[in-house]
Amino acid sequence: MLPQPIIEQLFAIVGQSSVLLETEDLQRFGVDHTSLWLAAPCAVVLPSTVEEVQSILRLANQSNLAIVPSGGRTGLSGGAVAKDGELVVALDRMNQLIEFNPMDRSVTVGAGMITGQLQEFAEQQGLFYPVDFASSGSSQIGGNIATNAGGIKVIKYGMTRNWVVGLKVVNGAGDILELNKGLAKNNTGYDLRHLFIGSEGTLGLICEATIQLTRPPLESSVMVLGVENFTEIVEVLNCFSRDLDLSAFEFFSQQALDKVVAHRGHRVPFQTQAAFYALLEFEHSSPEVVDKAMELFQLCVDRGWVTDGVISQSLTQAQSLWKLREDISETLWQWQPYKNDISVRTSRMADFLLEVEQLVVERYPDFEIIWYGHIGDGNLHLNILKPEVLSVDQFHSKCVNVSAEIGQLLAKYDGSISAEHGVGLLKKDYLHYSRSPVEMDMMRSIKRAFDPQGIMNPGKLFDC
Numbered sequence: 302m303l304p305q306p307i308i309e310q311l312f313a314i315v316g317q318s319s320v321l322l323e324t325e326d327l328q329r330f331g332v333d334h335t336s337l338w339l340a341a342p343c344a345v346v347l348p349s350t351v352e353e354v355q356s357i358l359r360l361a362n363q364s365n366l367a368i369v370p371s372g373g374r375t376g377l378s379g380g381a382v383a384k385d386g387e388l389v390v391a392l393d394r395m396n397q398l399i400e401f402n403p404m405d406r407s408v409t410v411g412a413g414m415i416t417g418q419l420q421e422f423a424e425q426q427g428l429f430y431p432v433d434f435a436s437s438g439s440s441q442i443g444g445n446i447a448t449n450a451g452g453i454k455v456i457k458y459g460m461t462r463n464w465v466v467g468l469k470v471v472n473g474a475g476d477i478l479e480l481n482k483g484l485a486k487n488n489t490g491y492d493l494r495h496l497f498i499g500s501e502g503t504l505g506l507i508c509e510a511t512i513q514l515t516r517p518p519l520e521s522s523v524m525v526l527g528v529e530n531f532t533e534i535v536e537v538l539n540c541f542s543r544d545l546d547l548s549a550f551e552f553f554s555q556q557a558l559d560k561v562v563a564h565r566g567h568r569v570p571f572q573t574q575a576a577f578y579a580l581l582e583f584e585h586s587s588p589e590v591v592d593k594a595m596e597l598f599q600l601c602v603d604r605g606w607v608t609d610g611v612i613s614q615s616l617t618q619a620q621s622l623w624k625l626r627e628d629i630s631e632t633l634w635q636w637q638p639y640k641n642d643i644s645v646r647t648s649r650m651a652d653f654l655l656e657v658e659q660l661v662v663e664r665y666p667d668f669e670i671i672w673y674g675h676i677g678d679g680n681l682h683l684n685i686l687k688p689e690v691l692s693v694d695q696f697h698s699k700c701v702n703v704s705a706e707i708g709q710l711l712a713k714y715d716g717s718i719s720a721e722h723g724v725g726l727l728k729k730d731y732l733h734y735s736r737s738p739v740e741m742d743m744m745r746s747i748k749r750a751f752d753p754q755g756i757m758n759p760g761k762l763f764d765c
């Protein structure tokens with residue numbers, strides 16, 4: 302529990318109604334979407350302005366009080382977990398639209414704005430915000446930036462980083478920094494904006510963001526293809542990407558499809574079953590583009606890579622096909638999965654997939670494994686479902702050992718232990734498989750420069 306004098310100072314900064322001390326609130330704001338840690342924050346505070354955030358961080362420095370930033374709490378790596386008496390600073394009230402500039406096609410928003418609301422606003426202006434993923438209805442822009450969120454259209458549009466043209470942040474020392482100010486060109490030394498993107502709240506609090514918008518895409522077609530062999534998914538990707546401008550290329554296993562169909566009531570794409578499915582999307586600017594897609598489909602069938610397939614004939618059907626992929630993550634949470642969010646270069650994906658599959662078959666013979674991912678950008682999601690007979694701790698201990706072996710494989714292939722979910726608490730013990738000792742030391746030095754007392758999200762990403 303916080304000492305009463307600190308509680309009174311927080312009341313003075315944000316108002317009594319915006320300081321939450323009840324157990325129910327502490328539990329709700331003290332964890333993200335992971336289930337491995339118990340929430341134990343000392344309090345939750347909800348500022349509404351940048352100046353209030355600054356006052357909170359200055360008070361935290363004076364009081365040696367650790368801070369855990371909290372956005373939509375949809376993270377999958379424990380980055381927003383407050384388990385050791387930290388003060389949770391939740392950005393939910395900082396959700397306003399601050400400025401829209403139609404000439405620059407940019408919009409400045411509070412860090413607490415929901416991703417889906419930004420997408421809707423862009424659409425109302427005849428524009429498009431392309432960063433999209435299953436939790437867009439509840440994730441917040443500040444959290445997306447702090448984890449450099451990816452999603453389903455990275456192959457065409459890139460990660461969150463590609464769309465952030467300005468940030469207003471409060472660093473761990475309590476200084477307000479305006480970074481890049483929305484400029485397209487700004488060659489004036491270190492771009493500190495990019496240090497905060499993907500920093501997971503370890504350098505300070507992202508309060509406002511200026512986001513670049515773009516023209517909306519043309520109408521798109523979606524294809525779902527049955528693929529019998531794991532490594533042939535990459536052959537299908539190479540075949541289609543050579544001749545079509547793909548906006549997405551996803552994959553999922555038959556087991557994933559079975560669970561989504563059973564628990565969400567969706568229809569299967571076609572009656573023929575396959576071990577794996579590829580879902581691809583492309584804009585059809587002319588009938589010739591669809592004709593080319595069908596030609597490539599037939600080529601893949603002739604070469605034995607694809608067993609069956611379907612192409613959307615309407616927007617409604619395209620959305621239904623996407624649901625087969627988008628609803629996997631939420632469907633699997635009832636099994637408390639242990640997630641591996643990993644990536645390698647697409648050119649090395651086929652060999653990597655083969656080695657990972659062999660490792661999983663050998664090490665997890667009794668566990669149910671669900672595969673899916675953004676294969677077009679080299680991102681693979683490996684989900685191990687918890688058996689009912691094991692407790693969460695027992696299950697986690699079994700999975701941790703194999704994560705180290707997967708880390709060794711990633712080091713061999715120059716891959717990443719976290720493609721898009723961040724490191725947080727879950728993966729920090731494996732960070733050395735993707736980062737050298739020199740890089741780790743430099744990251745610690747950067748943290749000390751922005752957060753000299755080490756109050757910002759301590760224990761996340763790495764131990765100082």
